[in-house]
Amino acid sequence: GAGVSQSPRYKVAKRGQDVALRCDPISGHVSLFWYQQALGQGPEFLTYFQNEAQLDKSGLPSDRFFAERPEGSVSTLKIQRTQQEDSAVYLCASSLGATSAYNEQFFGPGTRLTVL
């Protein structure tokens, strides 16, 4: 069966450009998470969706970051006016249930964003 997929796998942007990162979760998974992983660090939480509802966006670092999941499946993370400090790997994860304290999160391969 298909796992979590993300596209593009690599993205190079010039400072100031807008980027959009896509996540296709496992079919039927209710919960979807976005994490940011800086080089040599562990993933850090950005935002969480339960179906189409964005229930937690406390980890988004600034108002330049925006995420959506309009139909409760595919999600897009958008970064406006990219800055060099946005360079990182962006990981998407999905889990079957709504209470992810218990449920295992399945991770995608990530999108490596480099801002020049």
Add this chain to the structure above:
Amino acid sequence: AQKVTQAQTEISVVEKEDVTLDCVYETRDTTYYLFWYKQPPSGELVFLIRRNSFDEQNEISGRYSWNFQKSTSSFNFTITASQVVDSAVYFCALSELGTGRRALTFGSGTRLQVQP
């Protein structure tokens, strides 16, 4: 606030050696879950184990074993008879049930290199 500490940044062993990866966590919640994930060079996080805060039994799965001690807030991971394929970055993570926060809090990871 929740926190996960992996003090070992990098460990290098020779194949067939046993190795233990340390994880110390902080939480005010009484109900929480602890996880270990493996991140091979391909970048995709692979789930290894989940434990809840009420189950302190050690667990063994093949060459892998986990030692959970609430008294010291530790959840250590041991690989017996290490193999080259075990080379990866390993992350310990925490999820709290009581706060309702569904995201995982990761440690900074331990890079394990197994030399042939």
